[in-house]
Amino acid sequence: MSVSTALVVGGGITGSVLALALAQRGVEVDLAEISPRWHGVGHGITVQGNALAALAKVGVLDEVLRRGVPFNQVRMLRADGSLLAEVPTPRTGGPGLPATLGALRSDLQAVLCDRVYQAGVRVRLGLTVTALAQDSHRAYVQFSDGSSGRYDLVAGADGIRSATRALLGIGTAPQPSGMTIWRVVAERPAELDCAELYYGGPRYKAGYSPISADRCYAYVLDEDDPLAGPLADPGGRPAWQLMYERSAGYGGTWGKIRATIGPDSDVSHTRIEWLLVDDPWYRGRAIVVGDAAHACPPLIAQGAAMCAEDAVVLAELVTGPEPLGRALAAFMARRRPRVRAVVQTSLQLVRWEMDLEPHTDQDVAAAMDGTLAFLAGSEA
Numbered sequence: 001m002s003v004s005t006a007l008v009v010g011g012g013i014t015g016s017v018l019a020l021a022l023a024q025r026g027v028e029v030d031l032a033e034i035s036p037r038w039h040g041v042g043h044g045i046t047v048q049g050n051a052l053a054a055l056a057k058v059g060v061l062d063e064v065l066r067r068g069v070p071f072n073q074v075r076m077l078r079a080d081g082s083l084l085a086e087v088p089t090p091r092t093g094g095p096g097l098p099a100t101l102g103a104l105r106s107d108l109q110a111v112l113c114d115r116v117y118q119a120g121v122r123v124r125l126g127l128t129v130t131a132l133a134q135d136s137h138r139a140y141v142q143f144s145d146g147s148s149g150r151y152d153l154v155a156g157a158d159g160i161r162s163a164t165r166a167l168l169g170i171g172t173a174p175q176p177s178g179m180t181i182w183r184v185v186a187e188r189p190a191e192l193d194c195a196e197l198y199y200g201g202p203r204y205k206a207g208y209s210p211i212s213a214d215r216c217y218a219y220v221l222d223e224d225d226p227l228a229g230p231l232a233d234p235g236g237r238p239a240w241q242l243m244y245e246r247s248a249g250y251g252g253t254w255g256k257i258r259a260t261i262g263p264d265s266d267v268s269h270t271r272i273e274w275l276l277v278d279d280p281w282y283r284g285r286a287i288v289v290g291d292a293a294h295a296c297p298p299l300i301a302q303g304a305a306m307c308a309e310d311a312v313v314l315a316e317l318v319t320g321p322e323p324l325g326r327a328l329a330a331f332m333a334r335r336r337p338r339v340r341a342v343v344q345t346s347l348q349l350v351r352w353e354m355d356l357e358p359h360t361d362q363d364v365a366a367a368m369d370g371t372l373a374f375l376a377g378s379e380a
Contacts, residue, residue: 002324003027003152007141009129010158011038014290014307016112018157020058021315023119030149031116034158036126040109042266043183044217046195046209046298047101047108049093050375051305054312056097063111068103069210071194079201081252087365090372092305100195100301102209102217104185128158132167132286139285153318154286157311160275162292168283174273177297177350179204180224182243183268186257188216202249204353208257218257220247221353224271239267272297272350276343279336282328289314294339296346299353300368302375306339309380334379345371 004027008019011033019031047055047068055061072091076084089099117123124143131142132154139154156164160174188210198206208218220243244261247254261267275295281288290307313334317327345367352359 001026001319002322002327003318005151006030006153006155006318007032007129007139007149007151009154009156009164010162010290010292011035011113011116011123012040012157012159012290012307013108013112013304014292014311015155015157016109016116017054017058017308018155018289018311018315019121020060020112020116020119021312022319023116023121024058025315025319027315027319029121030151031121031123032127032129032143033123033125034128038113038123038125040106041268042104042106043185043268044209044211045103045105045108045304046217046301047103048089048301048305048372049091049097049099050302050380051093051308052097052101053093054305054308054380057312058115060111060115064103064108065098065101067107067111067212068101069212070098070101071210072099073194074100075194075196077196077198077252079198079250081198081250081255084199090369090376092372092376094376100209102195102211104211104215104217128163129154129167132164134284134286152285153324155314156286156288156292157290157307158292160273160291160295162288164286165277165288165292168286168288170277170281170283170288172275172277174275174295176224177272177274177347178224178354179272179297179350180222181270181272181298182220182222182246183270184218184240184243184257184261184265185211185215186218186260186265188212188214189253189256192216192253196253198250198252198254203246206247206250206254208254216257218254221272222246238263239269240265242269243267274343274347276340280328280332282332285324287314287328287331294343296343297350299346299349300342300371302342302346302371305375306342309338310335313380338375338378338380341371341374
């Protein structure tokens with residue numbers, strides 16, 4: 001085994017799954033998380049079947065399923081709430097798993113945090129890596145608290161603005177997509193049994209998913225103003241009020257959810273960015289994975305899946321019989337085609353949603369179905 005010690009930088013989904021997978025394979029793992037409190041953000045997340053398959057490989061699937069809501073179709077609606085179509089979602093994780101799971105991101109993170117501690121990972125909160133050097137035998141890091149360490153492998157899973165990526169000399173930077181997203185967690189209407197998407201309304205798109213017995217995750221894809229910034233409001237109005245105003249014009253169940261948005265609502269508004277680091281994502285004994293290497297707009301809900309897949313595949317290959325350099329090259333050969341397909345399709349859907357290129361509803365359906373079919377039919 002070419003890796004017996006590893007440092008994982010970042011404790012989100014990617015870093016948590018990677019630390020857990022490595023520890024389960026006998027690696028001594030340190031996890032450095034810059035936040036002094038280790039937890040997930042509160043908004044919802046859509047977890048597709050191939051992400052569930054990755055979670056199964058590290059033994060957390062049953063607990064995650066207990067906390068979320070599985071469903072196997074998406075319902076497409078007009079802005080007034082009338083039905084356009086009901087579409088089965090491809091089972092990208094195989095026939096034995098739900099096609100999709102709606103969940104609260106903080107619930108998913110809580111499960112991962114508990115299992116990482118149980119696996120014996122040394123979790124270090126409130127610090128990150130400030131310097132990195134390496135030779136043919138080890139990678140050497142300096143931490144922000146003045147301590148240092150040496151490892152067989154350093155994996156940067158520290159998000160789209162990864163500091164590890166910069167330390168490796170990779171200059172790829174996040175790019176704006178032209179969209180922002182408003183998110184809220186709200187009470188789940190009784191009739192809400194799967195994800196639903198609203199088309200033809202005043203914004204690019206609106207939608208929601210059930211995430212628990214009594215909660216749902218709702219969102220609106222909106223325009224971006226790169227000069228003003230996604231949260232700018234000259235009148236100083238709170239985020240909940242802005243989301244309430246920006247979601248006007250959607251009826252049906254979305255209208256019911258909108259009516260509940262108020263001062264106590266947990267509303268977030270963020271710019272949607274994308275990133276794709278050129279091959280390779282590694283330098284010597286250090287690599288970036290997950291959102292640190294690739295991030296896509298959420299239009300086919302594959303972000304978490306790509307991150308979780310990265311983690312389990314990397315752990316599998318670097319604990320196998322091949323030398324580390326060959327293992328990392330094999331990792332790139334497996335991961336790059338899947339990630340590239342997801343990012344490219346997501347960006348194409350953004351262009352169509354924004355009416356930057358001519359398209360038909362059939363084009364959109366074909367792009368989404370084709371990408372999900374490719375993921376279902378190829379190795380993670």
